Amino acid sequence: MSTHQPPMPQAPHAAQAAPGGPYPGYTSPIPVVRTHLGHAVASEWTKIKSVRSTMWTLGVFVLLVLGIGLLSGSLVSANSGETSLSGENPLSFGFFGLLLGSICIITLGVLTTASEYGTGMIRTTMTACPSRARVLAAKAIVFFVLAFVVTLVSSGLVAMIHASMLENTGARTPTGGDWFKATVGVSLYIALLGLFSLLIGSIIRHSAGAITIMIGVVLAPLVLALFMATESLSKVREWLFEYSIPNQLSVFYANSLSESGPSGWDPLWIVLGLTAAAYGAAYALLHSRDV
Template sequence: MTTPPTPQAPSQRQAPAPQHSPQTAPAGPYTSPIPVRRATLGDAIASEWTKIRSVRSTMWTLGVMIVLLLGIGLLATLAVNTVDSDLGSTPVLSLGFFGVLLGSICVITLGVMTIASEYGTGMIRTTLTACPSRARVLGAKAIVFFLLTFVITTVTTALVAVMQTAFIESAAPSGGDWLRATVGVGLYTATLGLLALAVGALIRHSAGAITIMIGVVLLPLVLAMFMFAESLSDLRLALFQYSIPSQLSALYSTSVADSGPSGWDSLWIMLGVTAVAMICAFVTLDRRDV
């Protein structure tokens, strides 16, 4: 006969044996398996290219510009063929001027929105956090925007020029005329868009910057048309000569005014003005808070 075990007091019960965890060495500095390197301008360009091609505004503005260039160029060609008119000394490539002038409004809009829209949405804080170098950010935006608009404008104007020379009987344009009406117009339009980008960086407001740029394009010519006083004749002539429509027409070997920029002169003028505006944009972006 066995005796039942006597109950033990709580204090007499054995505590469970502690489970000893294996000793670990003190943690050292963490080394990421991902290679770390300094950010470069190429990285900023890749980032800006991803942004500009992934937003709808790029597709709509450039799409409308292409439609305007091709549509107005085709309408001008059909109009000349229908009335069977003789262009005389007017270069056949100059028929693309009106489409480019209207299409430049689309380029201006996209140039402003490339940077000003980020201030409106607050995305500029994320951009400058990822890339603290503000000069690099603005430079990457300028490079991506300029190359995109230059390529599209040049290709589209070349298509319009081929269509017009094929369907309209006129004197064959020279090589210089072709170069100015395609590459020259593409460079001028893209540089005008860069000026809009610089104004967008200075104003930081999409609607305000677009309004200013439209005024820069159209207001001098409109003001000159209503300056009838003889005392304002010199100012009127200067506005006619150096207005953007007159500079653009100079690339087509025509001019709104009887004198003023001719040939490639208008491109050098636009490059100078845009360079000054971009320098101001660099300075203000570096000194102002976001």
């Protein structure tokens, strides 16, 4: 004899649920908001301040700028009786520390993007923020502001030390323009150079390769020019001297290595144009390649 099984009870459909939803009276404690660039900036700031490479590279940068600045100022002040600084800008001695320190900013810029590709962290970043343009913009903003502030503080301290230390050596009193270019101007240049490195890291996606390329960009033109001793290469040698990174950096101290070439604020516009071109390339490649 067959037995008739009664139908099993089923859960009510979502459409038949109470007006308050499947969990009436429940409100999530986590506010639901539309994400924006500020959230990506906060995320990138958390990442860049949490990794040890940031503290190491910026710490070495400050040490080089202040240490070499104090050393050069002390040597010039101690030998002021033998060396005349008549008419010289005392702030120009900050050039040496910033030139070496720029390698630290370049390294940090590359690591800000390329290291995420090396560790695979970029997949997590893109999952949390699918807008790749927003991620790139956030990285650029956070790094640029950090590099600018650290460079401004370091160069400002060195400039004040040199102005005080070398005031009795015959050097001229720096003008307001001298101060502005030796602090704000040079800080903008170094921060943009670091941002250019960040974008090269995003394009190359390899830390060692991108750092090597950037060190070559800084040093290779000047080194190549030193070996171009023939008359037939004089035009090329002169151009390499004029537009090398060290010469462009020295322009901010009115102490150019070449009589012609960039002057005034030209180096800032040059590095700004290069950075804008690299940003466009990094943005296009970020959208066309997989992570």
